[in-house]
Amino acid sequence: MKFNNGYWLMRDGVQALFARDAYELHVDEQRKALSVLAPTSMIHERANTLNQPAFNVEITAPSEGVIRVRATHWRGGAQGIGFPLNEDESPRDYVSVSQHLNGDGEAGEQGATATLKSGALEATVTKGPWSLVFTADGTTLTKSEGKSLAHFSLTDLANVSAEPVGEFGVTPTGLAKDESKTFTSVQLALGVGESVYGLGERFGSFVKNGQSIDIWNEDGGTASEQGYKNIPFYMTSNGYGVLINDRGHVSFEIGTVNTEAVQCSVPGESIDFCIIYGPTPKQILDRYTKLVGRPANVPAWSYGLWLTTSFTTTYDEQTINSFIDGMADRGIPLSAFHYDCYWMREFHWTDFEWDRRYFGDIEATLRRLHTDKGLHLCAWINPYLGQNGTMFDEGRKLGYLVKNPDGTIWQTDNWQAGMALVDFTNPAAREWFKGKVKKLLAQGIDAIKTDFGERIPRDVVWFDDAPKLSMHNWYTELYNQTVFEAIEETYGQGNACLFARSATVGGQQYPVHWGGDCESTFNGMAQTLRAGLSLTSSGFGFWSHDIGGFEGAFPDPAVYKRWVAFGMLSSHSRLHGSTVYRVPWLFDEADEKNGVINAPGQTAVDVLRQFTLLKLSLMPYLYQQGLQPHLNGTPLMRSMFVEFPDDPACRALDKQYMLGPDLLVAPVFSYSGEVEYYLPRGSWQNWFTGEIVRSEHGVWRHEQHGFDSIPLWIRDGSVIVTNPEATSPEYDYAEDVQVRAFLDDVHEASATVTRLDGSTVEFRTRRTDDGVELTRSDTR
Template identity: 25%
Template sequence: MRKTTIYLILILLLIKNTVSAQDIGNGNQTLGNCSSYTTKNNQLIFNCKNNVKVMLQFCSGQVLKVWISAEGTFKRNNESFAVINEDLGWTGNINVNEETSAYEVFTEQLRIRVQKSPFKLQIFDKYQKLLFNDFNDRGFVKQGNRVATYKTLKPEEQFFGLGEKAGILNRRGKSYKMWNSDQPCYGVNEDPLYKSIPFFMSTNHYGIFFDNTYKTEFKFGSESNEYYSFEAASGEMIYYFMYGNDFKQIIQNYVALTGKPIMPPKWALGFSQCRGNYTEEQQARNIAAEFRKRKIPCDIIYQDIGWVEGLQDFDWKKNNYQNPKDMVKQLGEQGFKMIVSQDPVISQANKKQWEEADANGYFATDIRTGKSYDMPWPWGGNCGVVDFTKPEVADWWGNYQQKPLSDGVRGFWTDMGEPAWSNEEATDRLNMKHYLGMHDEIHNVYGLSWDKVVTEQFYKHNPNKRIFQMTRAAYAGLQRYTFGWSGDSGNGNNVLEGWSQFANQIPVGLSAGMGIIPFWTSDISGYCGDIKDYDAMSELYIRWMQFGIFNPLSRAHHEGGNAVEPWLFGTEAENITRAAIELKYKLFPYIYTYSREAHDTGMPIMRALFLEYPNDTETYNLDGQFLFGRELLVAPVVEKEATTKRLYLPEGEWINYNDGKTLYKGKQWITVEAPLNVIPMFVKKGAIIPSMPVMQYIHEKPNYPVSFDIYPDKVGKESSFVLYEDDGESRDYEKDIYCKTKIRALSNSSGYTIHLNVREEKNYKPSGARNYIVKLHSGTKPKSVMVNSSKIKKEKTEVLLQKADLVNEKITYSWDEKEGIVYVKLPDTGLDSQIEISYAL
C-alpha cells in the first residue's frame, strides 16, 4: 500500500511537471519553469523549458515589448509592418533583482515581476498596483502553429479599441477577429470588417498592441470571467505593453511606436459628394453647377471605379469623358477638387497592362500552378492581384497613378483592398503567394502595403504636396499613409430600415479614432440599398447628414445610380442639410486646430467621452454621443421620428450650443428637444471656439475674419484656446512650419479681460490683412469696452458684421441684446491685444 502511494505521488508530480511545459495530451506547449536569464542592452531574455525563450525589451519606462519564441530563436518572417520606432527613450542598464521565486525589474513608472516556476509575467505600477497579469501558467500556449496568451481579468476591468469595429464601444464580454473582410451592408454586430488594428486599451491603465498579421482573435472575457486572451493562427507571439496615466497617454505611446497621422489638405475637411455611378464628365459638371447654384458648400466631387477605361490603367474612359483635363481645371476654378478611385488589380480584359504586369512578375502567384493568381473580381472580369509587397512594383504603379494626377486630380480613394470578397470563407485565396510571404500572413497588411506605395509614389512625383488618400482596408500603422472610411454601411434589403446601421456608425467612428484613424467618414446616407422613395428617405438622410458633418472627411455616397445630392430629398431636407454643412464650414478653424493635435498626438477629432473623462464610469457605455474636440459635445438623433434626445453630460457646466444660453450642470442625464432641424450640441462653459464665415469651399476668401466665441467661465477662472494655422497644402507642417495664436479670457467681478497673445510664427503667417471678431457670450450689456487701454465706440451689430471683412476700419464693439453677445472687431496685427469689457456695478 505504501509503495502504491509513493508511485501515485511520483506519477502525479511527473504529470504536473510535464503539463507545465508540454501538455502531451492536447499538444499544447507552454512556458514551463524559467531557469535563468541574460541581458543585452535594453533586452532581458529568460530561458524556459523546451528551449522556449521570453524577451522583454524596454522601449521606454512605460513601453515594454514582449516576444515569446517557442524555438528560442527570435526570428520572424517579416519585420513589423506597423512598428517603425522602438527607441522611445530608454536609457541606462537593466537591473534585475533575483529572489528565490521571481525576478524583478523596476522602471520609473513600472515594476515588472517574473515568477520562475512556472513562468508568469506580472506588471505593476510604481504604487504596487497590479495592472497586468498572466493567467496561471497560460501566459503562452502554442498548439501547432496557433499561439495564444491568457491574462487575468479583473472584475471591474473594461476594454476599448481594436480600431474600426461594429457594435458597442465597450469590448468587455465580447470576442473579435482580425481578418480584413468585404462585408457589404454589415450588421450592427458583424465581425470581422475591413480593417485590422490589433490595439486595445484597458481601464487598468495599459494598452496592448499585438504585432501579428495573421488571423487573430481577441476574447475579452467571452469565455470566462477569470481571464481574457488574444491569439493568432500562426506567426510569433509579439506584443507591446503600454502604460498610461490615462487613455491619451496610452494612445501617444502607441503613436510613438507606429507613427504620426498625416494631415490632409485643408479642403479635405470640407464636404464631399459621391455616388456609385459618378463616372461621367457632364454629370460631374452638372453636379458641381447645382451645388454652386443652390449655395450648398462643397469641396470635393468623387469619381468611382467606372471612370477608368480599363481596370486599372488610370486612363479616363473615352466614351464618358470628352476632355477630362479641361473638366478638372474648370471644376478647380469653381473650388472643386476631384478624387478618383483605384482598385489593386489588373483586369485580364485590359490585355496590354495585364501582360506587362504578368511578364514582370508583379502579380501574386498561385502556389498550385506557379502562375499569376486568377482573382474573380466584382467588375472588370477576372484579374491579377498586384503584389505591392514586391519593391519593383512601386515605381511601376506610381507612374500609372500619376496620369490622372498630372491632369489635375487631387488624390485617390483606395477601394476593395481586402482584397475584395476575401472573407473568411474565401479559403482559395490562401493559395496566393506574395513576395513577402503567403497570403495568410499578408492578407491583413495587403491594403496597408498598397496604401504605402500610393502615398510614397505620390510624394515622389509631387514633392512637398499633401496627399489625399482614403482607404477601406488597412492594418495598424495606416495613419502614416492614409485616411479611412467605414465601408458599405446601410441596409441593403430596405434602405428605409437602415436606422440601426446608421446609429452604429457613431461607435464605429469613435472606435476608428482610437485605432488612429482621426480623419474618417461614414458614407452619409449609407452606401447600401435602392432609394425608391426620396420623401420617405429624407428623415434618415437628414439625420445621417447631421452626424456626418462631424465626420472629419464628410462624404455623401450611395451605391449605383442612387443619387444622394441634398436637393433630391425635398426643399425642407435641402435647407436643413445646407444649414448642417454650413456649420461644418463655420467650424473649420476649430476643426483644423484639432487636426494638428491629431497629427501631434494621435488623438481623434471625433472622440469617445471617456478619453477626456476617464474617471467617469458613466462614459464607458456611451455609444450615441461624442466629443468634437474637447469643447463641443454632440449627440446626433439616430431614431426614426424622434424629436427628443436623451444624453449624458460629463462634469462641468454645459451650454446649449444652439441657443447659446441654456446652462446645464454636468454629471447627469438630460433629455432635450431635437426636432428635425436641430442637432443636439453643447459647448463646455469656459470654452473658446474659433470660427470663420460660411464659404462655398474652404478658404474661398483667403483673408477671412476669424471669430472667437467665448463662453466665459466662473469668476477668477481663465479660459484659453490656441488657434493653429499653416498653408494647408504643403508638407511643411512636418517641419513645424506654422503659426499659433493664443487667446485667453478671464472673468472678474466687474467684467472680462480678453487677451490675444502675440502670434507665434514659425516661418509662417497668414497672408494678407484680416480682422478678429471677438464674441463674448456674457448675457450682460457692457458699460464700456477698451482695447489696449483705449475706449472704443459702439455701433449696431449688423453694421459691425457687415464691415467684418474691412480691415482698416476703426476698432468697434456692439451689443446684441437678443443673443446676449458682446462683439468686438479689431484688426489682426499679430501683436498683443487686450480687451477690457466692464459692467456697471
C-alpha cells in the same frame, strides 16, 4: 480562437503546453533586457529537465512607457512577422533592469525576482510558478499567471468530420481551417469592471468585453462581425494598451474562454506583444502612435463637403455639372468632387484609363472643375486588374502580378472578369503602380479613393517570399502606402489625402479612412458611429463615412437628414451611395411638389446647407485640432471614454462623441427626433440655444430635435474661434473671426489657431466684472 472546452478541459484534438515555472531569470545590463526560461512543468531537480518543453521569454523596452515581450516555444519553427516599430535609439535612460536574489547562484531561489522598468511601467518575473506582472506607480495593470502562456497543437481526429467555425476558429473537434497546426497564446488578466476598447473598425458593441474578434480584413459590410480595418491593438479602462505585434491572423477572446482575461492567439511557435502604459487613453495613444507611426496631416480643403457620383453606371460632364451647379444654386458650398468606379470602362478596372465614351477631353474637364468651380478632385481606384484592362498585360509581362504556386498568374472572376492582383511586395511593381497614380494626378486629380484591399488570397506566392498568411492583412498597408507616397511626392507633405477603406497597423499614417458600405438606416448610422469610435481608439486620427448610408436604393429622407448633421460634424464629410445620387434635392423636394410641405428649414437642402456652413465656420477650431493626431496621436473625433476616462458613465457611451476636446455631439437616431445623451460633470453651453447646464455629477438629458438641430454642447473653459461667413474650408483662420468663449467655473482660457501658412495666433480670454476680456498675440 477557442482551444478550451470550458475552464478545465481542452477541446478534442487540442494538445496544450503551459508555462508553469519561471525557472531561470537572466538580466542583461548592456542590452537592458530580461530573459526567462519557463518550462512547462515545475522543475524540482535536474532530472525533471529531461523531455521537458519550455518557453524562452525575452522582455525589452522599445520606448518609454512600453514593454515588449516575446515568448517562443521552438525558435526554429514558424514565427509571425511583426510590424515596423519605431524603437528609441540608445541611450535609453528611462530603462533599467534589476534582480533580487533570495539565495546564491545566477537563478536564485524560489521568490527571486527580476524587473525591467520603462519609465513608470514595470514588468516583474518571479522565480517559481509562472508569473509576469505589469505594474505602474505601485498599481497592477495586468498580468500573465498560471495557465496563461500557452502553446497549442492541433491533431487530426480519425473518423470525425466537422465544419470549421467561420473563416478561422477551432471546430468542436479541435481542428483549425487550413491555417496552422500550432498556435501560441497569452492571457492577460482583466480587473473587476475593466473595459476593453479598440481592435480597429468594429461595428458591434463599442466595449469589446464578451466578444471573439479575429484580426483578418474582410469585405463584410457594416452589419457583421467582420471589419475592413482590423488592428491587433486594444486599450482598457485600467490605463494601458496592448499591441500584438503580428501582421497575420490574431485571435482575441475578450472575457470569453476566460472571463477574467483577454486571450490573444497567433499561429506558429511564438507570440510578440507590447504593453503600453498611459495611464490616460490619450497618453496610451500618444505612445502607441509614436511606436507604430503618427497620422500625417491632412490638407485643409479635405475638411469641406465632398460630393460623389455614387456607385452609378452612367455619368458624364453634363451630369456632374448638373449636381455641382445644383449645389451652388442652393447655396451649399462644395469642396471636393469624387469620380467613383465608372470613370473607367466596365471590365477594365483598374487600368487608370478614362472612359472616352463619356469623358472625351478629360484634362479640359478637370481644369474647368478646378478653375471655374473651385473644386478639388478625387478618383476611385482599387489594386485589382481586370484582364481586359491595359494594365493586366503590362503587369503580366513585367512580372508585377501575384502568382500561384505553379508560376501562373493568380486570377478570379470575383469583382472584375479575370482580375489579377498587383504584387506590392515587389519594389518595381510599387514604382510602376505609383507611376500610374502620378499620371492621374498630372491630369488634375488631387486625392485618391483607395477602395478594397481586403480580398487577398491565401495560397499565392509573393515576390519577397512572404509567408502566405502574413500578407492578407499587410497587403493593404503596402497598397495605401504606395498611393499615399505618389500623392505626397506630387503635392508635398501635408497635402496628401486618401479616402481608404482597408487598413492594418501602420495604416493610420495615410489618412483619411472611411467606414465602408453601411446600411441606409438608423441602425446603419449607429453602427457606423460605433465603428468610427473603435477605429479612433486604435490610433487613427481621422475618419469618415457615407452620409445617408451606402446600401439601399433610396434612403428615407429622415435618415438622410439626421445623417447629414452627424456627417458634417465628423472629421471628414462625404455624400455617397450606391445606385442613387446623394444630392439633397432628390429626397424631399418631391414631397413638396406632391403637397407634403416641410416646415421652414427642414428640407434636406436646408439641413445640408445649414450644417455645411456650420462646419466651414468651425474650421479655425477643426484645423487646429486636426494637427493633433500628427503631434501626439489624439484623434479629432474621440469617444467619451477617451476624453473623460475618470467618469464611469462615459465608459460604454457609443451614441455620442467629442469633436476635439471642446465640442460634444450627440447624433439623433430616430424618426421622432428623440435623443438621450449624457453631459459629464461641470458646465456646458448649448451651441444653438445658449442654454447652460451645470452638474456636479453628470446629467442625462432626453430631448426632441427638428432636422435643423442636434445636441451640440460647448465645454466649460473652451475658446472656439469661428468665421460664420465662411463658404470654403480654406481661409485665414485668424482674421475676420468671432471668438466664442464659455467661461463658467473657469476664469481664464485660451485657444491657439494655426493659419494655413503655419503661423499661429493665440486668443486669450479672461472673465472680468465687465464681461470677458480678449487679447491676441501673433507669431510668424
